[in-house]
Amino acid sequence: MDEELKNLIKVWVSAIISISYCYYLPPRIKSGVPRFLSVSPVLALFLVLPLFFSSLHLSLITAFFLTWLANFKLILFSFDKGPLIPIPTNLSRFFCFTCFPIKVQQNPKSQNHLPKLVFAIKVAIFGVLLHLYGYRQNLSPTVLLGLYFVHLYLEIEIILTFVKVVVFISLGCDLEPQSNKPYLATSLQDFWGRRWNLMVPAILRPAVYAPMRRVSERKMSSGWALFPGILAAFIVSGLVHELLFFYMIREMPTGEVTLFFVLHGVCTAAELAVKKKTTVMQRWRLSPAVSRLITVGFVFVTGGWLFTPQLKRSGVVERFTYEAVLFVEFVKHKL
Numbered sequence: 001m002d003e004e005l006k007n008l009i010k011v012w013v014s015a016i017i018s019i020s021y022c023y024y025l026p027p028r029i030k031s032g033v034p035r036f037l038s039v040s041p042v043l044a045l046f047l048v049l050p051l052f053f054s055s056l057h058l059s060l061i062t063a064f065f066l067t068w069l070a071n072f073k074l075i076l077f078s079f080d081k082g083p084l085i086p087i088p089t090n091l092s093r094f095f096c097f098t099c100f101p102i103k104v105q106q107n108p109k110s111q112n113h114l115p116k117l118v119f120a121i122k123v124a125i126f127g128v129l130l131h132l133y134g135y136r137q138n139l140s141p142t143v144l145l146g147l148y149f150v151h152l153y154l155e156i157e158i159i160l161t162f163v164k165v166v167v168f169i170s171l172g173c174d175l176e177p178q179s180n181k182p183y184l185a186t187s188l189q190d191f192w193g194r195r196w197n198l199m200v201p202a203i204l205r206p207a208v209y210a211p212m213r214r215v216s217e218r219k220m221s222s223g224w225a226l227f228p229g230i231l232a233a234f235i236v237s238g239l240v241h242e243l244l245f246f247y248m249i250r251e252m253p254t255g256e257v258t259l260f261f262v263l264h265g266v267c268t269a270a271e272l273a274v275k276k277k278t279t280v281m282q283r284w285r286l287s288p289a290v291s292r293l294i295t296v297g298f299v300f301v302t303g304g305w306l307f308t309p310q311l312k313r314s315g316v317v318e319r320f321t322y323e324a325v326l327f328v329e330f331v332k333h334k335l
Contacts, residue, residue: 004053004054004055004058007052007053007058008053008058010052011049011052011053011062014045014049015046015049015066015070015099016095018042018045018046019042019070019094019095019098019099020091020095021042022039022042022074022077022094022098023087023091023094023095025038026038026039026077026078027087031078031079031080032078032079035077035078035079036075036078036079038078039074039075039077039078042074043071043074043075046066046067046070046071047067047071047243049062049066049067050062050063050066050067050247051247055323056248056316056319056320056323057155057320057323057324059247059248060152060244060247060248061159063243063244063247064156064244065099065100066099067243067244067247068203068240068244069098069099069100069101069199069203070098070099072203072204072207073097073098073203074098075207076206076207081206082206082207083097083102084097084098092170092171093171096167096170096171096173100163100167100175101160101175101176101199101202102167102171102173102174102175102176119158119161122154122157122158123158125150125154126151126154126155126158129147129150129151129154129324130324130325132147133147133321133324133325134325136318136321136325141312141317144317144318144321145308145311145312145317147321148311148317148320148321151320151321151324152320156178157178160175160178163175176198176199176202177198178197178198178199179195179196179197179198180194180195180198181195182195182196182296183292183296184292185292185295185296186288186291186292186295187271187291187295188264188267188268188271188295188298188299189268189271189272190295191295191296191299192264192268200237201233204233204236204237205233207236208229208232208233208236209229209230209232209233210229212228212229212232212233213225213226213228213229215228216228216229223276226272227269227272227273230265230268230269230272231262231265231266231269233265234261234262234264234265234268235258235261235262235265237261238257238258238259238260238261238262239258241257241258241261242255242257242258245257245310245311248311248314248316249310249311249314249316251314254310256306256307256309256310257306257307257310259306260302260303260305260306260307263302263306264299264302267298
């Protein structure tokens, strides 16, 4: 554990130095390919940094903030787009806007509150999960997998809450919300675009969807050009998730995760195509309760078919729970 903490310091010192370079030098270079080439060494470094950890948790956290958020924002920055344009006024703001899912508040004071009770409940549930890991030998693999996803969700929520407090106090900004009651989604478009992991579409829209749609509009009407944009965004999301899986299990991708996102991209595009036919929608409009059941059920069934098998085969769930138990023991020892 001590060695992993040393690696954590080295990795984030490297990240600070790299982002400082991006703040001072590339803005002096013409936007487009020249600026992209100037930041490409940093992009390559951020792809490698998660591999410095043997800890699954630290590797995933670093991949989320650097490989995912920072790299996509720096690519957009190269072409004078995204949240780094206009360039933040100082290095600390540039660093935070690069690594964290920040949105500028029109009225920061109105956001000066945190759902303390909800946060306390999440921390309590997280503590119960850590306690349950002590009995993991008596739990079935399916239950452990379910606990893994709840654990991962709560861990990200807790980390982002602390980041949110620091960012608000220091910059007067708020974080992009992680999710918005995804279990209430009434369609795949609603689930992926407005409810689940909202930080991802916030990046993929300007980085993938919008450029692909502009290219497609040269060959088809603007009404239909959105479909190639949707498919491209889902394919890129699938490839990024394959990379995240590689950081976790250190095995070559099987393509199952990408297929999961391609399937959902095709189904979302088909759903939008049906919605364009207003007469069909008026005739076959479902009640919200039924549409929610179908949407969430489809996500769970396809997730169990394509998203989770690789995790089960690799034993990553056992590693994840073992690391959690080890971390609790480490904290107890230090205290």
